[in-house]
Amino acid sequence: MLRLDRGRLKRLTALPLVLAIGAVLFVPGPHGVAASAPAGLDCLTSGGNAFDLTAAGGYAAMPDGNTIYMWSYAASGGAFQLPGPTLCVDSGAKVTVILHNTLPEATSIVFPGQVQVLADGQAAQPETDDTGNLTSLTTTAAAGSGSVTYTFTAGPPGSYLYESGTDVQKQVQMGLYGALVVRPPGHPDRENGREDSAFDPGHEYLYLLGEIDPDLHLAVERRRAYDFSRYKARYFTINGRSMPDTIAPNHADWLPAQPYGALIHIRKYDPVSNPKPALIRYLNAGSVSYPFHPHGSDEQLIARDGHPAQGPGGQDLSFSNFLIDVAPGQTVDTLMLWKDAEHWDPNGNPIPVPLPSLQDQIVGPGPETWFAENPYLGGEQGELPPGVVQNNQCGEYYHVAHSHALEQATNYGASFGGMMTLIRIDPPVGCPA
Numbered sequence: 001m002l003r004l005d006r007g008r009l010k011r012l013t014a015l016p017l018v019l020a021i022g023a024v025l026f027v028p029g030p031h032g033v034a035a036s037a038p039a040g041l042d043c044l045t046s047g048g049n050a051f052d053l054t055a056a057g058g059y060a061a062m063p064d065g066n067t068i069y070m071w072s073y074a075a076s077g078g079a080f081q082l083p084g085p086t087l088c089v090d091s092g093a094k095v096t097v098i099l100h101n102t103l104p105e106a107t108s109i110v111f112p113g114q115v116q117v118l119a120d121g122q123a124a125q126p127e128t129d130d131t132g133n134l135t136s137l138t139t140t141a142a143a144g145s146g147s148v149t150y151t152f153t154a155g156p157p158g159s160y161l162y163e164s165g166t167d168v169q170k171q172v173q174m175g176l177y178g179a180l181v182v183r184p185p186g187h188p189d190r191e192n193g194r195e196d197s198a199f200d201p202g203h204e205y206l207y208l209l210g211e212i213d214p215d216l217h218l219a220v221e222r223r224r225a226y227d228f229s230r231y232k233a234r235y236f237t238i239n240g241r242s243m244p245d246t247i248a249p250n251h252a253d254w255l256p257a258q259p260y261g262a263l264i265h266i267r268k269y270d271p272v273s274n275p276k277p278a279l280i281r282y283l284n285a286g287s288v289s290y291p292f293h294p295h296g297s298d299e300q301l302i303a304r305d306g307h308p309a310q311g312p313g314g315q316d317l318s319f320s321n322f323l324i325d326v327a328p329g330q331t332v333d334t335l336m337l338w339k340d341a342e343h344w345d346p347n348g349n350p351i352p353v354p355l356p357s358l359q360d361q362i363v364g365p366g367p368e369t370w371f372a373e374n375p376y377l378g379g380e381q382g383e384l385p386p387g388v389v390q391n392n393q394c395g396e397y398y399h400v401a402h403s404h405a406l407e408q409a410t411n412y413g414a415s416f417g418g419m420m421t422l423i424r425i426d427p428p429v430g431c432p433a
């Protein structure tokens with residue numbers, strides 16, 4: 001009987017993608033910004049934990065050149081952005097979120113995982129139309145210029161969504177969602193109250209997953225009817241971006257409405273110089289499960305939906321996996337240490353790594369160099385194609401991370417794109433943070 005160990009199976013299932021995508025070398029980005037610029041969690045904080053959000057229409061850019069009309073949130077004094085600002089608060093804090101509505105219909109915000117939410121000082125209430133049909137899960141801000149003030153006490157530490165509670169199927173799909181990060185007081189370097197949830201605060205990342213059916217967005221923009229029985233998502237996003245925009249830095253100037261990148265930086269684990277893992281916060285604002293799948297290293301699942309993975313006595317129930325399945329509405333937090341889990345090389349992953357032979361390197365139309373048959377992209381040793389003086393910044397290499405439902409790893413059906421990003425493995429010294 002044929003038996004495959006999990007690592008072997010993973011290599012086999014991952015192989016076509018390693019060959020095709022894992023092999024892109026990024027020198028400067030298409031607009032001259034190095035791919036190594038910051039992509040870590042970009043928190044919006046407030047001294048009084050008071051946030052002002054404006055629901056508004058705007059446009060998101062897709063990698064194939066399409067532009068999609070979206071609804072999302074702008075922070076007070078800021079521009080429209082997809083997703084909404086990442087709100088960061090401490091557990092136990094009194095949080096105020098004032099929602100201003102500029103949309104042509106009523107909207108609202110629900111805070112799944114937060115309890116006893118007040119709206120304008122009263123218990124937040126579902127709303128119904130004249131015939132008794134439910135129209136909103138919570139108190140709304142009226143169309144045009146309405147506003148509503150939500151208050152609540154931040155619940156247990158963890159990752160949470162905030163999103164529209166009104167005409168949810170349409171409004172959340174239109175982009176009315178964001179992340180709420182609740183931290184353990186006094187421990188910004190822990191995911192939750194547990195000591196073993198400690199991470200490197202310089203390596204904290206957001207994967208807010210979503211999807212877009214452009215037909216719905218066009219119908220809303222043109223105020224036409226839309227038949228949800230024909231719903232079909234064509235774009236799959238991480239933080240409102242699709243590959244390759246996912247690897248662009250935070251606040252890339254060519255993505256003015258999509259400020260959050262998803263390029264993970266990590267350095268090889270070392271018990272002395274680099275003991276703490278990276279933290280990745282997965283949130284699913286879409287309509288189906290996204291089976292997320294990092295190559296090269298498993299991740300340790302430590303929490304779901306704001307609950308630590310622990311038993312009733314506090315015993316550690318976290319586990320290591322290469323599939324991080326995130327269900328609709330769910331959040332999953334993982335820790336990642338880079339430990340050569342797959343043993344690609346019997347001596348450990350060499351950093352920097354040798355280049356493949358010259359015949360396996362193909363110079364792209366831009367400054368990029370492409371090659372196949374090697375998961376490692378780093379290193380300056382060896383022969384470069386004519387005219388190429390540097391393949392990467394500092395001897396780093398890359399693994400791909402993506403949804404393993406492969407139609408979600410496309411841009412309007414074209415592979416490879418969509419819900420996909422890269423994990424950048426830096427050598428111990430010499431790379432920017």
Ligand SMILES: [Cu+2]
Binds near residue numbers: 013014
């Ligand atoms: Cu894969």
